[in-house]
Amino acid sequence: MATPLQLEQYREQGYFVAADAVAPDMLAALEAGARRSVEKVRSGAVVVAPERISTGGPGVEPRHILGLIAPEFGEPIFAEYLTSEPVETYVRAVVGGPLRLGWVGLIVLCGPTDYDTGWHRDFGQEERDGSREVELEILGRYRKNLVKWHLALADDACLWLVPGSQRRYRTEREREVLINDPKGAVPNARQIVLQKGQTIFWTGNTIHRGRLPSGAAERLTLTGALVKHEEDQREALDERFRWRLADKVRAGLPARMQCYYDRWRRVQDV
Numbered sequence: 559m560a561t562p563l564q565l566e567q568y569r570e571q572g573y574f575v576a577a578d579a580v581a582p583d584m585l586a587a588l589e590a591g592a593r594r595s596v597e598k599v600r601s602g603a604v605v606v607a608p609e610r611i612s613t614g615g616p617g618v619e620p621r622h623i624l625g626l627i628a629p630e631f632g633e634p635i636f637a638e639y640l641t642s643e644p645v646e647t648y649v650r651a652v653v654g655g656p657l658r659l660g661w662v663g664l665i666v667l668c669g670p671t672d673y674d675t676g677w678h679r680d681f682g683q684e685e686r687d688g689s690r691e692v693e694l695e696i697l698g699r700y701r702k703n704l705v706k707w708h709l710a711l712a713d714d715a716c717l718w719l720v721p722g723s724q725r726r727y728r729t730e731r732e733r734e735v736l737i738n739d740p741k742g743a744v745p746n747a748r749q750i751v752l753q754k755g756q757t758i759f760w761t762g763n764t765i766h767r768g769r770l771p772s773g774a775a776e777r778l779t780l781t782g783a784l785v786k787h788e789e790d791q792r793e794a795l796d797e798r799f800r801w802r803l804a805d806k807v808r809a810g811l812p813a814r815m816q817c818y819y820d821r822w823r824r825v826q827d828v
């Protein structure tokens with residue numbers, strides 16, 4: 559369960575780390591399912607495209623697999639995890655409920671690679687170089703109904719963030735890296751070192767960056783998100799998830815997940 563200290567850290571610094579957001583047997587099953595899924599994408603047994611998921615095609619080296627709940631993967635563990643009790647308890651402590659589908663994905667890196675997202679806020683289509691007033695308005699509104707997290711399926715020290723930056727206007731130096739020099743140095747950036755099985759719940763409104771430390775052999779990290787559902791808040795379909803509109807996606811989900819899915823589907827402008 560989320561402690562008051564964790565919730566305060568989320569509010570103040572934009573994140574907290576939990577060791578018990580996944581049960582040990584679930585963790586083992588997720589890792590096994592993740593490794594199988596990586597192989598399926600690598601071999602071409604499953605082909606993931608934003609608009610459609612199919613079987614049998616050219617294999618690719620996966621980076622971020624976003625289609626894990628599609629029936630083509632044959633891995634119901636990911637939908638089970640997304641609706642599991644510890645996940646729901648943590649998410650509800652941050653954002654309340656009821657909840658709808660966000661996503662469950664897998665970041666896969668087989669080192670050494672040049673993976674480096676550069677410094678950014680997860681602002682989507684929002685203004686990235688706004689005035690103080692504009693930036694604070696976005697920070698106060700954007701994705702406030704969403705909780706996202708990383709669950710390390712193997713030790714992971716890739717994520718860096720600037721604690722507290724989600725609550726304030728960027729500094730001049732931060733503007734420089736956000737706009738012109740995304741791989742430059744930022745004062746007060748903190749490296750998040752996750753041991754296998756640890757979860758960081760965090761907000762993408764923080765200034766953050768993902769990069770594989772030199773010498774790291776692999777990254778196998780599950781990315782998750784759930785959204786506080788409000789029936790009257792429609793949203794534009796995120797094109798990375800168009801594949802979810804296929805009937806067989808819903809049909810292949812466990813009952814509990816179908817409820818999350820239906821809420822998601824009802825508010826999509828497609």
Ligand SMILES: O=C(O)CCC(=O)C(=O)O
Pocket residue numbers: 665675680708716717762766767768769781
């Ligand atoms: O590689 C990472 O951990 C950061 C990825 C990222 O920018 C995000 O999840 O929003």
Ligand SMILES: [Fe+2]
Pocket residue numbers: 678679680762766
């Ligand atoms: Fe990001």
